[in-house]
Amino acid sequence: xxxxxxxxxxxxPELTAELYRRGxxxxxxxxxxxxQNKVASxxxxxxxxxxxxxxxxxxxxxxxxxxxxxNHEELRWLDRLLGLAKRSDKREELARAVERAMEGRKGNxxxxx
Amino acid sequence: xxxxxxxxxxxxxxxxxxxxxxxxxxxAVRSWKKRWITTFTAPTGVGKTTAIDYLDRTLTFDHRxxxxxxxxxxxELLERMALNPGEKRKKHGRNWERASxxxxxxxxxxxxxxxxxxxxxxxxxRPDCFEMLRDCWDDARLPLLLVGNxxxxxxxxxxxERLFRRIRVRREQRPLCEADLRKxxxxxxxxxxDEEFALLWKLVGGSPGFAEALLENANEIAASHGVKRGIExxxxxxxxxxxxxx
Numbered sequence: 001x002x003x004x005x006x007x008x009x010x011x012x013p014e015l016t017a018e019l020y021r022r023g024x025x026x027x028x029x030x031x032x033x034x035x036q037n038k039v040a041s042x043x044x045x046x047x048x049x050x051x052x053x054x055x056x057x058x059x060x061x062x063x064x065x066x067x068x069x070x071n072h073e074e075l076r077w078l079d080r081l082l083g084l085a086k087r088s089d090k091r092e093e094l095a096r097a098v099e100r101a102m103e104g105r106k107g108n109x110x111x112x113x
Numbered sequence: 114x115x116x117x118x119x120x121x122x123x124x125x126x127x128x129x130x131x132x133x134x135x136x137x138x139x140x141a142v143r144s145w146k147k148r149w150i151t152t153f154t155a156p157t158g159v160g161k162t163t164a165i166d167y168l169d170r171t172l173t174f175d176h177r178x179x180x181x182x183x184x185x186x187x188x189e190l191l192e193r194m195a196l197n198p199g200e201k202r203k204k205h206g207r208n209w210e211r212a213s214x215x216x217x218x219x220x221x222x223x224x225x226x227x228x229x230x231x232x233x234x235x236x237x238x239r240p241d242c243f244e245m246l247r248d249c250w251d252d253a254r255l256p257l258l259l260v261g262n263x264x265x266x267x268x269x270x271x272x273x274e275r276l277f278r279r280i281r282v283r284r285e286q287r288p289l290c291e292a293d294l295r296k297x298x299x300x301x302x303x304x305x306x307d308e309e310f311a312l313l314w315k316l317v318g319g320s321p322g323f324a325e326a327l328l329e330n331a332n333e334i335a336a337s338h339g340v341k342r343g344i345e346x347x348x349x350x351x352x353x354x355x356x357x358x359x
Contacts, residue, residue, distance in 0.1 A: 042337050043337065044333075045332075045333030045336065045337065046333075047326070047329040047330050047332075047333050048330055048333050048334070048353065051326065051330055051353045051354070052353060055353065055354070055355060077326075077329075080322070080326070081326060083157070083162075083234075083322075084157050084158050084322050084323055084326065086356075087237075087264075092237075095182065096182075099182055
């Protein structure tokens with residue numbers, strides 16, 4: 001199973017379904033998706049969506065940001081919620097990815113590895 | 114000045130001048146007048162960044178505000194301090210500017226025309242940035258106001274003894290009290306029943322930032338069910354914040 005799909009299935013089901021609905025996953029990733037994870041019972045609002053992403057695996061959330069499935073309002077909320085959350089290196093990287101996306105810049109985050 | 118006037122809503126500024134704004138403003142003025150290094154620490158979500166935004170618009174003396182979000186290295190901090198808005202650092206050709214050139218520019222400009230440097234989320238700065246700021250104070254008496262959460266105090270105490278000894282005032286802001294939290298939330302336009310506010314207070318304490326996030330989630334949950342926000346929606350929103358459930 002692909003890394004992205006594995007991480008997606010570990011996230012909350014409503015978040016996974018919302019990301020699936022928004023077309024975050026590629027064709028080969030979609031093929032590995034179980035049917036029950038494709039459909040959401042309720043559509044999420046921008047704050048709910050950003051909150052779930054802020055609580056999710058930071059690496060997975062960063063991938064969602066980099067794949068451009070969030071609009072500006074969602075990015076703004078995600079940025080605020082990350083400011084409130086407990087800090088970690090991965091969350092810092094995610095915060096930088098969000099800032100870059102808000103500025104309209106694409107590509108990955110420059111950092112020391 | 115009366116208490117009512119103290120907490121007056123600043124027309125057009127859209128900020129409630131509460132204790133956080135007043136304390137931070139007072140400290141900024143003191144730092145500037147005495148050319149001190151000062152720190153202001155408060156728990157996350159109390160309203161430090163909002164207060165800094167407000168001060169940035171209203172302080173009457175020269176000042177610069179740096180948000181540490183996109184600052185990750187000493188070089189970025191140097192560039193932000195040395196270069197004028199819109200100016201770019203020369204990195205190529207014969208006139209390329211080294212970090213030391215930028216530093217000299219900062220010392221020169223501060224000596225000629227001092228300004229107060231306010232750094233928001235200073236707890237995110239890397240160790241070499243703190244040392245560079247201390248150098249700026251040593252060489253040019255650059256007044257500094259470092260703002261952050263509890264991590265800032267801990268970082269400076271543990272890792273930056275020389276900077277620690279130069280800090281003249283360390284202000285710790287307590288979270289807002291119950292009445293103040295309610296006032297801020299009402300100012301932000303949230304109307305709540307008493308039981309909703311009681312739950313919020315129990316969960317978030319004096320943090321309007323967390324309270325706003327919870328209330329917005331609750332609003333969306335209620336809207337998706339086609340009802341007005343109530344205690345059920347608020348309890349539903351708590352599910353999205355695992356730290357509150359513990």
